[in-house]
Amino acid sequence: GEDVEQSLFLSVREGDSSVINCTYTDSSSTYLYWYKQEPGAGLQLLTYIFSNMDMKQDQRLTVLLNKKDKHLSLRIADTQTGDSAIYFCAERSNQAGTALIFGKGTTLSVSS
């Protein structure tokens, strides 16, 4: 079945880099996504990567994609306390139209 796996918690100090990892199941996924959720709110798209890319950089965010291992990571440079949130990795479902399948989310806690 379809499954997206993430570690559940990550704790870092302000100014450090954070790396959130994800593994996905569908090797035919064309786009892979990272979403951020702040407490009590909906999900906000942070970035996405097309499957023919190995890396995408957007300001403090770097996404790395290893298609062979079906591994996706999100690196946040110079992590700030405002980055504390839940981060979700997602791939497009191959069983439910254009719906996205999400991991359980990684809670990032940033201490000052």
Place this chain on the structure above:
Amino acid sequence: DGGITQSPKYLFRKEGQNVTLSCEQNLNHDAMYWYRQDPGQGLRLIYYSQIVNDFQKGDIAEGYSVSREKKESFPLTVTSAQKNPTAFYLCASSPRTGGRNTEAFFGQGTRLTVV
């Protein structure tokens, strides 16, 4: 401003009652979705609709129903058959564009509590 609106933000329901959660979008998206979020469970797909007057069950459709009479609207009814309805419900929409990017846009969620 284009966006997706869920209402109400908080909802309380007595056991045995049906309740309807509203979701409206003005992004001209064909596809709409309902997800349920529980602590430590991530998002699970309840129902999705690729086009008006058509919808499909997701992974956890039991105890829920939907309609899609208008492109802009995709209301979710939580029925009394749903055994554990207390959760955070998220509605989303996206373009239905085949192999192109189908980034989903989310509403702010409705927190349903059964009392």
